[in-house]
Amino acid sequence: MTSLPSPGPTVDSPVPAGDGVPDSGTALAVLGMAAYGELAEFTRLAADSDHAPTLAGRLAVSRLARIARERLDLIAARIEELGGELEATMAPFAGVLVEFDERTEPSTWWERLVKGYVGYGVSDDFARTLAQGLDERTREVMLEVLADDGHAALVIDAIAEEAVNDPTLSARSALWGRRLFGEALAVVQGVIVDHPEIQRLLEGVVGEEGAQQTLFARLTAEHSRRMDRLGLAA
Amino acid sequence: MTSLPSPGPTVDSPVPAGDGVPDSGTALAVLGMAAYGELAEFTRLAADSDHAPTLAGRLAVSRLARIARERLDLIAARIEELGGELEATMAPFAGVLVEFDERTEPSTWWERLVKGYVGYGVSDDFARTLAQGLDERTREVMLEVLADDGHAALVIDAIAEEAVNDPTLSARSALWGRRLFGEALAVVQGVIVDHPEIQRLLEGVVGEEGAQQTLFARLTAEHSRRMDRLGLAA
Numbered sequence: 001m002t003s004l005p006s007p008g009p010t011v012d013s014p015v016p017a018g019d020g021v022p023d024s025g026t027a028l029a030v031l032g033m034a035a036y037g038e039l040a041e042f043t044r045l046a047a048d049s050d051h052a053p054t055l056a057g058r059l060a061v062s063r064l065a066r067i068a069r070e071r072l073d074l075i076a077a078r079i080e081e082l083g084g085e086l087e088a089t090m091a092p093f094a095g096v097l098v099e100f101d102e103r104t105e106p107s108t109w110w111e112r113l114v115k116g117y118v119g120y121g122v123s124d125d126f127a128r129t130l131a132q133g134l135d136e137r138t139r140e141v142m143l144e145v146l147a148d149d150g151h152a153a154l155v156i157d158a159i160a161e162e163a164v165n166d167p168t169l170s171a172r173s174a175l176w177g178r179r180l181f182g183e184a185l186a187v188v189q190g191v192i193v194d195h196p197e198i199q200r201l202l203e204g205v206v207g208e209e210g211a212q213q214t215l216f217a218r219l220t221a222e223h224s225r226r227m228d229r230l231g232l233a234a
Numbered sequence: 235m236t237s238l239p240s241p242g243p244t245v246d247s248p249v250p251a252g253d254g255v256p257d258s259g260t261a262l263a264v265l266g267m268a269a270y271g272e273l274a275e276f277t278r279l280a281a282d283s284d285h286a287p288t289l290a291g292r293l294a295v296s297r298l299a300r301i302a303r304e305r306l307d308l309i310a311a312r313i314e315e316l317g318g319e320l321e322a323t324m325a326p327f328a329g330v331l332v333e334f335d336e337r338t339e340p341s342t343w344w345e346r347l348v349k350g351y352v353g354y355g356v357s358d359d360f361a362r363t364l365a366q367g368l369d370e371r372t373r374e375v376m377l378e379v380l381a382d383d384g385h386a387a388l389v390i391d392a393i394a395e396e397a398v399n400d401p402t403l404s405a406r407s408a409l410w411g412r413r414l415f416g417e418a419l420a421v422v423q424g425v426i427v428d429h430p431e432i433q434r435l436l437e438g439v440v441g442e443e444g445a446q447q448t449l450f451a452r453l454t455a456e457h458s459r460r461m462d463r464l465g466l467a468a
Contacts, residue, residue: 042296046280055321055328059306062276066303069296087289094289 022204024082026197027138030130031079032089033191033198034142037123038072039090040097041065041116048112057109060154071145078141092195100187104180110162110169111176117155117226118177122184125222126191129215130198133205152229159230174232181223185216256438258316260431261372264364265313266323267425267432268376271357272306273324274331275299275350282346291343294388305379312375326429334421338414344396344403345410351389351460352411356418359456360425363449364432367439386463393464408466415457419450 045065052058076086100119106112124146131142163169192199192212199211206214279299286292310320334353340346358380365376397403426433426446433445440448 043284050277062303066300069300090289
């Protein structure tokens with residue numbers, strides 16, 4: 001990370017197709033990362049659903065797990081279109097969340113819910129940023145699999161319900177949210193450091209100077225917005 | 235269970251619609267049992283996928299979990315058509331597999347796979363038998379959710395692969411299969427005893443005399459066929 005602030009190009013407009021579009025190897029790296037992310041999300045949500053305090057909660061969370069697994073298939077189809085092989089494309093990202101999971105073991109149902117909400121929120125924002133620099137079809141697939149699946153609404157309702165019985169929940173959730181966010185940024189940083197093609201793609205999207213700072217500023221802003229939706233300070 | 239053998243009606247032909255079709259309360263009971271079965275299968279397969287020794291295995295087993303969760307939605311739609319409420323309809327079956335799971339904790343990957351194959355095999359055969367006595371539309375939904383999802387093929391391949399490295403696997407798998415089958419029959423018996431509407435439905439399908447014996451003979455025959463497909467003696 002450099003210490004210079006980076007104005008960069010306007011980050012919300014996609015890089016135009018043509019010379020600026022990276023090769024399919026870069027698209028495959030992002031798709032592999034996203035595929036592994038969906039598999040991890042599936043596994044996490046399925047385990048969460050088994051811890052839900054009510055049958056309604058179990059049904060709602062297992063439905064989100066099903067959606068994550070369906071999205072993995074959409075990503076797999078695009079990987080195949082680009083001539084990639086799913087397992088080989090996912091493999092470089094297979095260990096990426098192990099440390100994150102070890103360092104953020106939830107101890108209650110709401111901690112579980114917030115973990116998914118914050119953790120996948122950060123990884124989705126990162127993926128959304130990278131998608132801006134990809135070819136049109138891959139970008140479409142990425143935006144489709146990153147669309148709202150109802151996860152946020154479910155967490156918001158559960159936290160609101162829980163807060164009625166627990167006046168200290170708000171403060172503790174805010175603390176938990178900050179810790180998760182810090183750990184999630186460390187995962188993003190690790191991915192950028194370990195994958196030069198993703199680093200280059202990011203620089204193409206947000207500008208070469210201080211690319212990681214620009215990204216982190218964006219992720220922080222989105223995290224604050226997300227915590228606001230929960231009624232919590234980031 | 236009576237001690238008389240029961241010839242019963244021809245069990246492979248569905249009970250004709252009309253006076254023989256039970257009320258929707260009975261259909262809802264079977265649908266509730268099946269919905270809970272799919273949720274349990276989803277949870278089990280999702281946990282199994284996290285224990286898979288390879289990424290390919292993880293992808294294949296998580297795909298089966300996704301299918302189970304999709305099937306739950308098909309059942310839920312039929313429950314709604316019949317004027318039922320999903321959670322209330324599932325609730326009476328919510329504890330049915332807890333003891334089975336405690337008594338059959340798998341210690342290896344192939345034990346996990348065989349557990350799913352044998353356990354869900356028995357419960358699917360039971361549900362298939364009951365479906366014969368239901369109204370046409372519910373029977374169609376049941377047969378759709380009970381159709382082959384590729385589970386058997388996956389287990390067969392994994393066991394064949396494992397057997398190459400482990401000459402005692404065949405004998406141990408057969409033993410494990412028998413134990414699982416015995417425990418699965420105990421679950422079926424518990425469901426029949428606890429749910430008089432399911433007992434009556436079963437009697438309508440296989441005949442009143444020795445209904446449970448007739449059912450168990452059928453389940454045993456199907457179990458043998460299933461173990462044969464694995465290359466194992468039942």
